[in-house]
Amino acid sequence: xxxxxxxxxxxxxxxxxxxxxxxxxxxxxxxxxxxxxxxxxxxxxxxxxxxxxxxxxxxxxxxxxxxxxxxxx
Numbered sequence: 652x653x654x655x656x657x658x659x660x661x662x663x664x665x666x667x668x669x670x671x672x673x674x675x676x677x678x679x680x681x682x683x684x685x686x687x688x689x690x691x692x693x694x695x696x697x698x699x700x701x702x703x704x705x706x707x708x709x710x711x712x713x714x715x716x717x718x719x720x721x722x723x724x
Contacts, residue, residue: 676703684703686699687699
């Protein structure tokens with residue numbers, strides 16, 4: 652996946668980024684989940700669902716890491 656820098660200056664910018672990122676994640680991971688569901692393959696459904704969840708969590712952590720200032724120890 653290609654890394655892109657986005658400047659978020661307000662809530663509207665963040666909302667737009669979140670929508671676009673969610674679409675990309677579903678586009679990348681959702682197809683496998685749909686195929687597994689169609690085939691009723693429980694193991695593949697679980698694996699695809701976990702991959703989708705991991706991609707969502709990773710995206711949220713990426714944003715959280717840059718929005719929250721680093722804490723001094």
